[in-house]
């Protein structure tokens with residue numbers, strides 16, 4: 001209860017305070033994307049491409065139009081079928097974690113904070129407790145970035 005509300009408002013507050021923030025929407029409803037003013041129509045580059053098509057996270061990051069420093073990886077309705085598409089993938093529960101870690105490690109200026117808005121828990125979706133063991137990347141622990149991946153439940 002209140003996952004999206006918390007993620008979106010926390011992200012906006014952090015950005016308003018001068019931090020850079022990335023919100024990753026992993027709910028096919030795309031409510032966080034909507035709240036942040038980011039298009040999430042079917043087919044646009046989204047978290048689906050990361051989870052299913054192995055796209056780099058950097059390729060699907062969108063600027064939020066209203067708040068400087070705030071970016072969003074939108075979720076589209078395409079994600080609704082991802083759970084089934086991922087059934088045969090080995091370590092599917094780690095795919096977003098790996099993408100986030102690669103993104104932070106490869107970014108010149110990774111965001112100070114990364115927040116993930118999860119869908120309601122079901123099956124092997126990225127909301128299961130096994131994957132958000134993600135806290136920071138090797139880069140963040142070794143250098144100045146304050147990137148953190150948080151899970152609202």
Ligand SMILES: Nc1ncnc2c1ncn2[C@@H]1O[C@H](COP(=O)(O)OP(=O)(O)OP(=O)(O)O)[C@@H](O)[C@H]1O
Pocket residue numbers: 001002003004005006027031118119120
């Ligand atoms: N602290 C709060 N006080 C009162 N109402 C709240 C609070 N946080 C969220 N709500 C309301 O509760 C409803 C659900 O909130 P929200 O969409 O953030 O939940 P969610 O956990 O993301 O739901 P879902 O699992 O469906 O994605 C919304 O109508 C929202 O306005």
Ligand SMILES: [Mg+2]
Pocket residue numbers: 003004005027031117118119
């Ligand atoms: Mg929600």
